[in-house]
Amino acid sequence: MKKISLMNAISPKGTAIFDDTYVCEEKAENPDAIMVRSADLHDYAYPENLKAIARAGAGVNNIDLDGATDNGIVVFNTPGANANAVKELVFAGLLLASRDLFHGMEWVNSQQGSATLAKDVEKQKKKYAGNEIAGKTLGVVGLGAIGSKVANTALHLDMNVLGYDPYLSVDSAWKLSRWIEHKTDLKDLFANADFITLHLPLLDSTKGLVNKETIATMKDGVKILNFARGGLVNDDDLLEALDSGKVALYVTDFPDGKLAGHPGVIGLPHLGASSEESEENCAVQAAKELRAYLEEGNIVNSVNMPNVSLEMRMPYRVGVIHTNTPKVLSRITDILSKDDANIENLLNKSRGDVAYTILDLDTAPAEESLEAIRALRQVMRVNLFEKDKA
Structure with a gap:
């Protein structure tokens, strides 16, 4: 069990x-x-x-x-x-940023009990009218599962779409509309986008991607959306840009104490992937x-x-996680050969310093052999899989 x-x-x-x-x-x-x-x-x-x-x-x-x-x-x-859930929230964020629905709703809620609300609305609504997103340029930074959906959907809303992803996979590329303009220079995207939406993992290389220097390359009055990770944006630099008007609005699913309550920030409580x-x-x-x-x-x-997938046709499979170093594979096969077991299939792949090898056998390996493999200093894990017990 x-x-x-x-x-x-x-x-x-x-x-x-x-x-x-x-x-x-x-x-x-x-x-x-x-x-x-x-x-x-x-x-x-x-x-x-x-x-x-x-x-x-x-x-x-x-x-x-x-x-x-x-x-x-x-x-x-x-x-x-969770790509569709996040994509839908991004477009809710776009509309909130463009039409100022957030502050408009706040004002309406403040008028509870007003006998003249219907009349006052006609005077007040000009403050919250905003703009349409059709015809505006959306810069999508990161074109993975979520970013590609956002980019394609934005085209259907008559937006111009710029995309940037230096690590764009073949699968993601196939999913992108040919009408998306692929930028190879992030500064070029920043300089031409009315809205910028972030869809990147948080890595050492992406931490604080939106900062004083990169904000300076953006359009005046740009609106930034972050439904990826809070650490992609330097909060202090962003607040300075909001106060100066360089950035008109920041919509984020990752608010913190510095950002909450700022008139230029619309913060959501990490709702991106929280749909049922x-x-x-x-x-x-x-x-x-x-x-x-x-x-x-x-x-x-x-x-x-490393991602490794092989149909299991033999009754026994040995899976070995080990360092990506020379001669490890030969040592593993030498140990298993002592059991007179025939290795019917073998697949080995690496990812950086780590490798994973699966070996399919026609007979069960001896426990002593598995222990000998585990004893190799380059080996982190050995698992035995049995087809009839799967």
């Missing part, structure tokens, strides 16, 4: 993916795998039996990736599962990723290990 530890409330549609060979428990002890949404696992002591962590969402900032990798623990996320449908999609995808790994050793959508 495999044990799944639920570190947050997980949609029942996700846990229903596991069959009766699994048990799902809240914060279970010594689990085979973890499903998590927002719980902070940086101080979590990894149990010896833990093989995988699945984040039901895209961001993995709440997980100690280095520690997981060192312990041979595969960390998954669910890219694209999104939470269900993320939970289902995370559960499928865990089953694929725990049952057959296949890795799909990992953020810290």
Whole structure:
């Protein structure tokens, strides 16, 4: 019986993916795998039996990736599962920023009990009229699962769309409309966009991407939307730009104490992926990723290990997570050959300093052989998968 530890409330549609060979428990002890949404696992002591962590969402900032990798623990996320929910909220943000609906609604709510509200509306509405988004230029920074959806939808709303992504994947490129103007220089996008929307992961290279220097390259009166990660924007520099009028408005799903209440900030309480449908999609995808790994050793959508997928046709499979260094593979095969087991299929892939090898065998490897592989100093984890027990 495999044990799944639920570190947050997980949609029942996700846990229903596991069959009766699994048990799902809240914060279970010594689990085979973890499903998590927002719980902070940086101080979590990894149990010896833990093989995988699945984040039901895209961001993995709440997980100690280095520690997981060192312990041979595969960390998954669910890219694209929440893309539609975030995309829809981005367009709500665009309309809030363009038509000043937010302050208009605030004024209406302040008029409770007014006998002259219907008349006063006609005088007041000019303050909140704003502009249409049709004909305006939207700069989309990051063209992954969410950014590509935002860019394509903006075209249908008659916006001009500029896109920037130096790491654009082939799959994402296929999904983009040919009418999106692809920029190779971020400064060029900043200089020509009326609205800028951020769809990037938070990395050392992207932290504080919007700062005093980059804001200076933007149009006067630009409006910035951030439904990706709060750390992409330098709050102090942004507030200075808001006060000077360089930036007209900032719409963010990641408000903090510095930003809350500023007249140029519309802050939302991290609602991006919080729709019922999104939470269900993320939970289902995370559960499928865990089953694929725990049952057959296949890795799909990992953020810290190479993605490796091979149909399991033989009765036994050995999965080895190891350092990406010379001669490791030959040492593994030499050990298994002593069992007179024939390696029917072998697949090895690397990701930076880490490699993953799966070996399909026609007979069961001896436990002594598996222990010998585990004893190799380059090896972090060895798992045995049996087809009839999947």
